[in-house]
Amino acid sequence: MTDTVWFDRDRNRLCIIDQTLLPNEVKILSLHTAEAVEQAIRTLQVRGAPAIGVAAAIGLAVLAAEMRPFHEALLLTCAERLKRVRPTAVNLAWAINRMLAGAHDPESLAVQAQAIWAQDIATCRKIGVQGSALLRDGGAILTHCNAGRLAAVRYGTALAPVYVATEQGKRVRVFADETRPLLQGARLTAWELREAGVPVTLLCDNMAAGLLARGAVDAVFVGADRVARNGDAANKTGSLGLSILARHFGVPFYVCAPFSTYDAAITAGTAIPIEQRAGEELTALWYAKPMAPAGVDIYNPAFDVVPHKNITAFVTEHGVLAPDDLQRLSK
């Protein structure tokens, strides 16, 4: 399997799998302009918090090398624009800030981008190792959206424990919410798990309550786009509802995320900026005919916030941590 995002240094290109075409077509995009990088992130050709951070880092390195001569102020302008493209996932700003902090010429930017890419692989692998201990042979989990390999470089976050457990010889089934409105669960999670030979069962979002009620899963595993200082975690819209259901039915709810998703500058989830997306995602995206009456008012937040009291633990590269421990360790 190819990685989701990589740096082709020979051709100076940001390479990504175009996720808008999955599961029907696997197409690699090679990008080298500011417009193309920005569009790829905005339109979700590359998506998932860690993946967009890595893509932005490589994108900046590519743009820097394309400038002849190198123009630091222009790169800064591109970087600031990119940061605003997806406001909830803090990994985007985290990766861009890291690029800008340590690198002032094309070569050092390239080295830094490559380091961010490699760090994502290593970190997600550690999350996988930590989380695999929570999974039993013959067990099943429920996940929401896509926090698998397509959401990072190679392993993902919420699905990394499943991949590592599978390597260890455990058989773990994943129930995947389809994840309205953009169907990341149906299009991406179901696709990547089948590619990896992991048993997966797809369900509509509104079927999760019934699934949890009949005790069909051992735990819920999701990723995160930003974790506030108190442990509240923003993730794909629908995660809040799932966490309430999990609490109600006594099912453990795990948030898998690297420390780069933790934003100590934000005290609580209420302050996390929530990306609002186009109404057409609800009214016009999937059928040739309109899916709703013309002109209807739309509510379409891409994320919601899971309060820390609903989170059993965070699965991080530094261990499985209760929300209070996460706060202590990050200090």
Ligand code: MRU
């Ligand atoms: O809008 P998306 O598809 O970028 O949303 C992705 C999610 O919400 C993921 O669960 C989150 O980024 C964690 S990814 C490891």
